[in-house]
Amino acid sequence: MNIVLSANNLCYSIGSHKVLDRVNFYLPAGESLFVCGSSGQGKSTLLRLLAGLEKPDMGVVRIFDQDIQEIAPKRFDQLKTKLGFVFQNSALISHKTVWENVALPLIYHNLESADQIKETVDNTLEMLLIKQYQNLYPSSLSLGIQKRAAIARAIVTRPQLIMMDEPTIGLDRISRGVLLALISNIIHVNHVAMIIVTHDLFAARELKSKIGVLKDGELLEPMEFEQLHDSQDTFVAQLFNELQLH
Amino acid sequence: MIQLLNWLGKRFLLSYPGELVALGASALSCLFHPPANRKSEFSQLVSRTYLTGVEAIPLVVFVALIIGTVTIVQAVSVMPKIGAGDYFGSVMVVVVIREMGPLFTAFLIAGRTGSALSTFLGNMKVQQEIDALRVMGINPTRYLIYPALMGTMIAMFGLTVLFNLTSILGGYFVVRSLAGIIPQFADLELSLGLFLERIFSSMSLVDGLLAIAKPVFFGMVISLISCYHGITVGNDTRQVPDATNRAVVNSFVFTIVFDLLFAVPLLRNLDIPL
Numbered sequence: 001m002n003i004v005l006s007a008n009n010l011c012y013s014i015g016s017h018k019v020l021d022r023v024n025f026y027l028p029a030g031e032s033l034f035v036c037g038s039s040g041q042g043k044s045t046l047l048r049l050l051a052g053l054e055k056p057d058m059g060v061v062r063i064f065d066q067d068i069q070e071i072a073p074k075r076f077d078q079l080k081t082k083l084g085f086v087f088q089n090s091a092l093i094s095h096k097t098v099w100e101n102v103a104l105p106l107i108y109h110n111l112e113s114a115d116q117i118k119e120t121v122d123n124t125l126e127m128l129l130i131k132q133y134q135n136l137y138p139s140s141l142s143l144g145i146q147k148r149a150a151i152a153r154a155i156v157t158r159p160q161l162i163m164m165d166e167p168t169i170g171l172d173r174i175s176r177g178v179l180l181a182l183i184s185n186i187i188h189v190n191h192v193a194m195i196i197v198t199h200d201l202f203a204a205r206e207l208k209s210k211i212g213v214l215k216d217g218e219l220l221e222p223m224e225f226e227q228l229h230d231s232q233d234t235f236v237a238q239l240f241n242e243l244q245l246h
Numbered sequence: 247m248i249q250l251l252n253w254l255g256k257r258f259l260l261s262y263p264g265e266l267v268a269l270g271a272s273a274l275s276c277l278f279h280p281p282a283n284r285k286s287e288f289s290q291l292v293s294r295t296y297l298t299g300v301e302a303i304p305l306v307v308f309v310a311l312i313i314g315t316v317t318i319v320q321a322v323s324v325m326p327k328i329g330a331g332d333y334f335g336s337v338m339v340v341v342v343i344r345e346m347g348p349l350f351t352a353f354l355i356a357g358r359t360g361s362a363l364s365t366f367l368g369n370m371k372v373q374q375e376i377d378a379l380r381v382m383g384i385n386p387t388r389y390l391i392y393p394a395l396m397g398t399m400i401a402m403f404g405l406t407v408l409f410n411l412t413s414i415l416g417g418y419f420v421v422r423s424l425a426g427i428i429p430q431f432a433d434l435e436l437s438l439g440l441f442l443e444r445i446f447s448s449m450s451l452v453d454g455l456l457a458i459a460k461p462v463f464f465g466m467v468i469s470l471i472s473c474y475h476g477i478t479v480g481n482d483t484r485q486v487p488d489a490t491n492r493a494v495v496n497s498f499v500f501t502i503v504f505d506l507l508f509a510v511p512l513l514r515n516l517d518i519p520l
Contacts, residue, residue, distance in 0.1 A: 048377075051381050052380075052381075053377055053380060053381065073385075076383070077383035077384075077385060078383060079383070080381060080382060080383030081382075081383055083381065085378070085381035085382075087374050087377070087378060089373065089374060091373060091374040091375050091377065091378035092375075092378075093370075093375050093378070093379075094369070094370070094373065094375065095366075104382065104384070105382040105383070105384070107283055107286050108282065108283060108286060108382070108383075108384050108389065109282050109283070109383065110282040110283040110286075153382075
């Protein structure tokens with residue numbers, strides 16, 4: 001089994017508050033994992049640790065079998081061209097247009113020639129149905145289009161692993177549906193491994209992904225939506241209640 | 247002794263000046279590591295130099311004209327009365343080229359570019375745009391700080407040369423043109439040839455070196471301080487104006503302090519025991 005992402009005994013604290021406590025999981029190539037939990041359970045923190053944006057107090061994160069804390073910064077930067085990341089707030093570069101944002105990693109790392117970059121970016125924008133917005137700046141876009149632009153930027157380098165933080169939050173039903181269809185397409189057609197942090201358990205069901213629940217800093221064994229729904233765990237039941245699934 | 251030096255070194259690196267030095271060293275190290283895409287980095291540098299330098303030209307010219315006019319009027323009208331008319335050239339060199347040119351240009355750049363840079367980076371930090379660069383494998387120091395640093399240094403040099411030329415030549419022509427309107431100015435008898443001759447004959451190699459070193463150094467100080475305050479903003483938008491405020495004030499203070507340090511070696515020429 002080709003493991004693209006794994007976490008072993010990952011611990012992280014803010015002051016005396018233990019945010020993550022011995023988190024363990026692995027993600028094989030081409031599979032997806034949803035990480036759910038109530039607010040403040042450390043979902044976004046987990047994603048930041050996995051992407052190397054924060055350092056854990058303890059534990060190891062391996063991406064493509066490389067310990068990201070041991071790897072040289074320059075090598076890690078190169079490795080990141082195989083990694084896509086979508087922030088909760090999209091985090092598009094505000095002084096660049098949609099096209100420039102999407103082209104940025106290709107240009108900076110000099111991954112393709114200018115003509116190839118144009119073709120790749122145009123194709124990616126078309127795939128995400130946002131070609132008509134390519135010359136606009138992020139501030140003039142709706143939340144849904146910003147999310148799609150952020151996904152376009154994350155997949156333009158054809159990564160093997162994508163991390164997403166609350167991709168559906170704040171979207172109306174139609175935008176959410178379009179976005180989930182696009183994510184499903186990326187997972188199943190492009191065979192990209194994906195870890196998605198979300199409150200949206202419905203999304204996990206629609207994408208037929210396994211769900212890991214963060215409970216008091218620990219990640220429970222990932223399971224299917226139906227298994228989770230039938231779980232006897234009071235915390236999980238409470239989570240479902242919170243999400244008004246019952 | 248080694249332990250003491252080690253401790254002092256660590257304390258320095260954790261201090262504000264230490265962090266500025268570390269940031270500067272990190273940014274300047276980019277000079278020795280070629281980028282993956284030279285064309286992209288060059289266009290970043292040109293863009294930053296344009297924003298800092300070219301767009302500031304009208305402001306610098308305006309201030310330089312006023313400073314030049316006032317200095318020339320004061321020098322030409324007051325100095326002969328106290329028997330120091332022969333030192334006119336020296337005064338212009340010391341006042342404009344050594345001091346006012348670099349200092350006023352630095353103040354203008356700190357107020358204009360420094361504040362913009364700090365706000366720009368602070369907003370990027372709050373909006374997680376800098377984190378977005380990092381997860382794309384884009385080194386924020388290389389992508390944002392290095393072009394800002396180099397662009398400000400280049401622009402500061404160019405703008406200081408422009409300030410000096412404008413204040414000396416522009417000031418002279420303003421005074422001459424005002425002679426027909428303001429009767430007191432009509433008494434100023436100074437041809438352009440004599441005016442320039444007095445200035446150039448008073449210039450030394452040190453003045454030439456200072457004219458290059460000071461603005462470049464001030465540009466480095468201003469951009470590093472501004473970048474530092476921008477990138478150290480937390481996750482709260484309310485911290486951005488505070489960071490900008492500190493960036494501008496600290497740029498002013500550090501520029502004045504370094505201006506004094508630049509002047510110290512020159513005090514030897516005055517035979518003052520140091």
